[in-house]
Structure formats: structure tokens, C-alpha cells
Amino acid sequence: MVQAEQGAKVVVTGAGGGIGAAVARRFADRGAQVVVNDLDAGRAKSVADEIGGVAVPGDASSVVEEAREALGGTIDVYCANAGVGRDGGRPGEPLDEQGWALSWDVNVMAHVRAAHALLPDWLERGSGRFVSTVSAAGLLTMIGTAPYSVTKHGAYAFAEWLSLTYRHRGVKVHAICPQGVRTDMLDASGSAGDLVLRPTAIEPDDVADALFRGIEEDRFLILPHPEVAEYYRARAAEPDRWLSGMNRIQQQWEATG
Ligand SMILES: NC(=O)c1ccc[n+]([C@@H]2O[C@H](COP(=O)([O-])OP(=O)(O)OC[C@H]3O[C@@H](n4cnc5c(N)ncnc54)[C@H](O)[C@@H]3O)[C@@H](O)[C@H]2O)c1
Numbered sequence: 001m002v003q004a005e006q007g008a009k010v011v012v013t014g015a016g017g018g019i020g021a022a023v024a025r026r027f028a029d030r031g032a033q034v035v036v037n038d039l040d041a042g043r044a045k046s047v048a049d050e051i052g053g054v055a056v057p058g059d060a061s062s063v064v065e066e067a068r069e070a071l072g073g074t075i076d077v078y079c080a081n082a083g084v085g086r087d088g089g090r091p092g093e094p095l096d097e098q099g100w101a102l103s104w105d106v107n108v109m110a111h112v113r114a115a116h117a118l119l120p121d122w123l124e125r126g127s128g129r130f131v132s133t134v135s136a137a138g139l140l141t142m143i144g145t146a147p148y149s150v151t152k153h154g155a156y157a158f159a160e161w162l163s164l165t166y167r168h169r170g171v172k173v174h175a176i177c178p179q180g181v182r183t184d185m186l187d188a189s190g191s192a193g194d195l196v197l198r199p200t201a202i203e204p205d206d207v208a209d210a211l212f213r214g215i216e217e218d219r220f221l222i223l224p225h226p227e228v229a230e231y232y233r234a235r236a237a238e239p240d241r242w243l244s245g246m247n248r249i250q251q252q253w254e255a256t257g
Contacts, residue, residue, distance in 0.1 A: 006031035009071040013060035013110070014082025016043025018183030019133055019176075022204035023079055023211060025051055035067040037082070061110040064117035078118055080111040080155075081133040085185055089146025100147045107151035111158055119166070126170035131211065132159040136179045136225065139232045141246065143253050144192035163220050174214050178207055178224040195253050200225060 008027070015024040016038030028034050028051035038044035041057035048055035054070045056063055060082035068075050084106045086099035111132055122128025135142070138152035156175055163173035180186050180197030181204055189197060207224045214222035223229055235242040 008032040008076045009035075009074050010077040010079070011035040011037065011056075011063065011067045011071075011075055012079040012081055013037040013063060013114075014039075014133075015047055015079075016040045017047075018185060019178075019181055019204045019207050020079070020081040021047045022208040023081065023131075023133075024053065026205075026208040026212060027077070028053055032077070033071055035063075035070055037063045037067065039082070059110070060106065061113050064114055074121070075118060076127070077129040077131065078114055079131040079133065080114055081131075082110060083107050083133060083135070083152075083185070085145065085189060086147045087145050087190070089144075089149075096147070103147040103151040104154070107148070108154040108158060111155055115158075115162055119171070122171050123166070123169055128170065129172045129174070129215075130159070130162060131174045131176065132156075133207075134159065134175045134177050136177045136223075136228045136231075138175070139177050139228065140235060142192070143196055143246070143250055144190070159220075172215075172218070173220060174211065174222055175220060176207060176211055176214075176222045176224065177228060178202065178210075179228060181207055181224075191256050192253055195256065196249060200227075 010027045010032045012020050012024040012034060014020040015036045024034050024036050024047055034051060034053035035056050036044045036048040036053045037056050037058065037060060039059060044055040044057045056066050056070055084102055086096060086103050088096045088099060115130060118128060132155055134155045135152045137149050138156035141149040159173050159175040180201030182201050183204060186193055186197055186201060202224055210222050210224035
């Protein structure tokens with residue numbers, strides 16, 4: 001069952017803009033009933049009104065119960081999309097404890113909490129779909145930001161664990177790992193984003209296209225930038241060579257001031 005068809009009950013977190021809004025629109029176009037979550041209530045409402053969905057504003061960590069109620073008691077597809085980017089991690093910079101804590105909370109623990117709330121029902125029904133918006137940073141790394149790189153690895157690891165643990169019980173999991181996508185987050189990513197993400201950045205709609213192709217082909221790993229597969233292979237096959245290449249980019253970034 002594709003679960004992306006007419007009548008599917010879908011939740012998308014962080015859907016007040018960017019990738020989440022594009023994914024929410026795409027599900028609604030396919031006839032799904034969509035809950036639009038965002039920390040920003042105004043943005044959630046505006047997207048929900050546009051697509052005929054229901055806004056459930058608030059923190060992505062605690063959206064499942066209210067969303068389930070809004071959808072009449074069932075969630076078929078849960079898109080854990082909300083994410084935060086925080087700079088930093090280099091010695092000499094003040095340690096941003098709050099930035100690290102927020103990154104863990106939104107980029108990893110919100111997924112863990114949602115899965116915990118969704119699984120009892122999904123296992124009983126023998127079906128459910130969990131879509132994790134990770135990042136290529138979860139397979140590789142992101143120049144200039146340790147909190148983002150580390151927590152996106154965590155999100156990817158959790159999605160893998162979920163998939164291998166429950167795939168024989170009807171639970172489908174997808175991990176979307178794009179490089180740059182033209183959203184507010186890319187605009188806020190500063191000179192590192194300009195150097196490594198912007199030149200090959202794609203539109204949020206391209207990510208939604210890749211997700212629906214991945215769902216139709218029943219694939220766990222969804223790479224809206226196909227070249228990421230090669231980088232991921234290179235990282236696994238020759239770690240030092242890959243790290244030296246990434247360090248050259250780091251030095252290039254440092255040279256930009
Ligand atoms: N833009 C990129 O280049 C890029 C690349 C790879 C992965 N991603 C990932 O895609 C996802 C979506 O990012 P985007 O680029 O669309 O960014 P965006 O900033 O356009 O949208 C993110 C949305 O999430 C909301 N949000 C933040 N914290 C939240 C929380 N705790 N609960 C609910 N909503 C919250 C924000 O209000 C915002 O509307 C993120 O997980 C991000 O890490 C983005």
C-alpha cells in the first residue's frame with residue numbers, strides 16, 4: 001500500500017514553509033488529509049488554509065496526539081521534517097550548550113518521541129509510514145556546524161534503526177537526504193552554505209518529487225541530489241581521503257573570511 005493516495009491521513013512537521021510546505025502540498029494534491037504543524041502558528045495556518053488541511057501549531061516533539069484527533073483517530077504517514085541549524089563547534093568559539101540541546105531536541109528527539117507515540121497503533125494495524133527529513137549532512141557532514149552534522153547523523157541512525165526493526169511488521173521508513181534546498185534555512189546558512197550548498201541548490205518541490213518517487217519505488221534512502229550517493233560511497237571506502245577533501249573545502253571556507 002502506497003499510503004500516499006486519496007484519503008491518507010498525513011502529518012507534516014515544520015510545514016509552515018520550505019520543504020515541509022512543499023511535501024504537505026504534494027500530499028494534499030494526491031487527496032490526502034493533511035495536518036500542518038509548525039512552531040509558527042501563523043505560517044501553519046496559512047499553509048493549512050491553502051491546502052484544505054488542519055493546522056496543529058506547536059513543537060514537533062508533541063504533535064502526535066492532537067494530530068491524530070484532528071484526523072479522526074488515525075495517522076497513516078508521519079513526516080518528521082522540522083529541523084534547526086545552528087553554527088559552531090570549533091575550539092575558541094564559546095560552547096553553545098543551548099544550540100546543541102535544541103539541535104538534539106528538534107533534529108533527533110522529536111523523531112524518537114513521535115515514533116514512540118505512533119508505533120503501538122501502527123504495529124497493531126500492521127502499517128504506517130515514517131518519513132524523516134534528514135540531510136546529506138546526516139550521511140556526510142556540514143562545514144562549520146558540528147551540532148547540525150552530529151544530530152543529522154543521529155536522525156539518520158534513528159531512521160535506519162526504525163526501518164530494520166519494524167519493516168517486517170508493515171512499517172515503512174524513508175530518509176530524505178538533500179544537499180542545498182532553497183528555503184529560509186539555506187538563506188540563514190551564511191558563507192558556508194553559500195560555498196557548499198547554494199551552487200547545487202534545488203527547490204523544495206524537487207524534494208517532494210524525490211520523496212514521491214522513493215515512496216513509489218519503496219526505497220529507504222531518498223537522494224534528491226543523486227551525486228550524494230557517490231560522496232557517501234567515497235566516505236565509507238576511503239575515510240582519510242574523503243576527510244582530506246572535506247578539509248580542503250574547510251580551508252577554502254576559512255579563506256573567504
Ligand atoms: N534547506 C536546506 O538546504 C536543507 C537541506 C537538507 C535538509 N534540510 C532539512 O529540511 C528540513 C526542513 O527545513 P527547510 O529547509 O524547509 O527549513 P525552513 O526553515 O524553511 O523550515 C523549517 C520549518 O520548521 C519550523 N520549526 C522549527 N523548529 C520547529 C519545532 N520545534 N517544531 C515545529 N516546527 C519547527 C520552522 O518554523 C520552519 O517553518 C529540516 O529538517 C532541515 O534540516 C534542509
